[in-house]
Amino acid sequence: MRIELDRPRCEGHGLCEEEAPALLHLDDEGELVLDRDEVAEGTPEAAAASAAVRVCPVAALRLA
């Protein structure tokens, strides 16, 4: 599964980072960085990615 970011929509709320710190983080400028954008289905990483997508308050993240 692929984590996709709608960058213009991302406002840097950072809630996703709390759910999946191993997959993505806000850099020093407050811009979201995807450290990994592929996760294997059924793994803990996929669950974390899915939680990160779910908490984005502006729906800027999705799993495809």
Add this chain to the structure above:
Amino acid sequence: MSTKAPIAVGDLDLFSDEVLVDPYPTYTALRETAAVVHLPVNDVYALTRYDVIRDALADTETFSSASIGFNPMVNEALQGTSLASDPPVHTQLRATLSANLTPRSLRGLKGQIEEKADALVAELVESGSFEAIDALGRVFPIQVVADLIGFTDEIRATMLRWGQAAMEVIGPMNQRTAENFPVAGELYAWCSQVSADDLAPGSVGRSIFEAEARGEIPPNTAGHIIHQYLGAGVDTTVAAIGNIVALFGQHPDQLALIRKDHALVGSAFNEVLRYWAPVHAWGRRVTRDVEIDGALVPAGSQVAILFGAGNRDPRHYDAPDTFDVTRNPVDHLSFGYGPHGCAGQGLARLEAHAIIGSLATRVERLVVGEARRVPSNITRSIDALPVLEVVPA
């Protein structure tokens, strides 16, 4: 198509005094009736359950923001704002509005906001007893927003009245809405003529005008942006901060949990917002015939999204009527969700986390008296709350 019409609840006025003061029994009854119910008195289809609300907020094609208010005058007045527009027009307006409000642009303010909150809380704790809404719930967000935009003292004194009116007029054309239109009009008129010189040097308000002068945002949008900061950012945050004090007063065990573990500050704010939603109802217009949980809502219908009903949906949250600061309901609906999710939520979090952090540091227990509530169409807030005794930490 075999889809049936939504169940009608014939006699309910969603905006009656009784419902506005204590909407939760009504929310429960509506939510247990159906995910969408028709309310003929208000001529709306109300969304009552968590999943349908979140789905509707995400689906801007079907649920248009052209009708976020419950009377045609306010929807007319809001035309051209990000609040009332749909993608793709919305996308640029939203970016312009939120440019100075995103967490990344507010990062530098965190320390200042925490200092202001702590100075205020320290003073109130020292005083031993205080009126929580005037002395904290109102003072603090007004100070933060006024400092951010760069308002003069004269404008600070009217911010509360303007902010309340801007929310009130989003209701149906009842007496409250009618009485508040002139006040909301004063705010609109002031924002239409405000200029950079009226705002403090170095403020965000002035930088918005400078961006307009440089052609970075369209002509005449700076005033509209300031209008939205004032209209949306005052009354709602006042409600949330008042609710923090009231809920901590009513649930000393929950305050004790935060005192023991300050990592719960964010979770506690999410729970305050989930438990008592600051916004009662928000509108959408259905652009096509849409089936919601097996019921057909016809194209053109006005929808009322009941955030507070969704936030207490037992299909989504266990024991939803329990106030539990360890729950961390990060997906609560009180900021909305998706493209129109509250543009000021980063600022609201900074303010509320600062207040909760200071209370948890300085206060052992708050002995509160009875909260007074005054019916208001859209914002549900406490109007007066005596803190009879502060037991300091």
